[in-house]
Amino acid sequence: PEDWDRPDDHNQELCKLFKANSYSPGRYVLNYRLFVPQATGRVPLVIYLHGADAVGDDNELQLSMHDIGTMFAKDSWQKEHPCYIIAPQYARGSYWSDPQVKGALLLLIKAFSEKENVDEKRIYIYGYSAGGVGTLRLVKENPGLFAAAVPICGATNAGDIDELVKTPLWMVHAEDDSIVNASYQGGSSPWAVHYGSRDIYERLRDVHPEMFYTEYKTGMMKERFGVNPHCSWVAVSGPAGKEIREWLFSKVLR
Template identity: 55%
Template sequence: MKLPPDWDEPSQENKDLCDKFIYETFDYSGTLPYRLYVPDSSDKVPIVLYLHGADAYGDDNELQLTMHDIGTVFVRDEWQRQHPCYVLAPQCNVGTRWSNLIMQNRVCALIKSLRKKYTNIDDQRIYIYGYSAGGVGCFEILKYHPNIFAAAVPICGATGWENLKELTKTSIWMLHAADDMVVKASYKTDGYSAHLGSRDIYEELRKIHPDLRYTEYKAGELKERYGINPHCSWVPGGQDNEVKEWLFSKVK
């Protein structure tokens, strides 16, 4: 994937945070590389599934965390002191997608396997978040595996009409920039579209969804405030403690 010059880059601190994750692979109709952060706690704690975007596709088991800071926000010391949790970061290979049903089943089987291995994972507090292609993956996994996750934060994601109402079974807070041209906040501006951006999803479901939130960053806001491409809404999202506290308040 060719990245634009104003793409978000990781901080110097991110490497140290990446080093806190162990390296593993999981075999289930194919091999899935993944990284796992194991908290220093014997109490029942949540597990957070993080899905990276297309800019981190590969099989090196590194890029899903090193590409941006967003994959490591929940392993920072200040967060772990207040909210100890597992963080699971699988890597999707080039040529497939998180929205692929086999990949979805593989990821969900991995979560089930980890729950057996780490018995202090609270199965009532399994969370999911992701950006771009990972945001798409969040929506698709929630559609076809709606009974696993207590809450989700899809960032600059999109989906289609199929099984859309299944999203009402999970608490969701979406983040998107109004001027995102990589994955649009709305695909309905020119009439009917097979695609639904975050704004479209909100408009379609807000009257029937019991717990749906949507933050839309104004056009020009990400460029003016952070100097980054408007697709990179994971930057303000990762810094938003209100969103993160909301996520961790949810119980299935």
């Protein structure tokens, strides 16, 4: 779409700070980009999952498509919060919940954390759109791995929704997102087996020990940020998202 989010001019320079790598625990090869901080001692590891608009095998689009993938590599952030960043990319025709993709990523996280100076009590995950869906899936299936998660314009199936109470969450969505709905519940939606961000919040807010939800009202993404309502990740990567970013990095596994 014409109103799709585009990266700013500085993003290209930030992308260059990420080294191209691949990980192959078996026959499947997972491409990923790696940011290594200038730090001594153990630091957090951030896992970033791209959306469907950045699929491929170039090992570039996951970072170059939007600013959201490079936001933690900025000098201003690294000076205060040094961290490793792993940004994997899946190929066209696949998805984050594909057993091969998911399996390789989990093994990569384990191997990397054991080899490098990773604070294993501070592994964070976030993603937008399909990456928000993937974030919710990985959090559901791996309690005790991630200290916190930020799923942006994501959704998940309703079946095992209660598993999300085991991990601190901050979800972000736009009310008028028509690509991934903030809500699939109510009415006669054929997608009622899915829970959008608002559905998750309404279902779990009374039982989840630490869950936040930011919803941008209809028209706000266009008026405030000049982008399509689906592009709510813009609100997370810019000044408006500082509170979310600081919250994420404050979380430590108990």
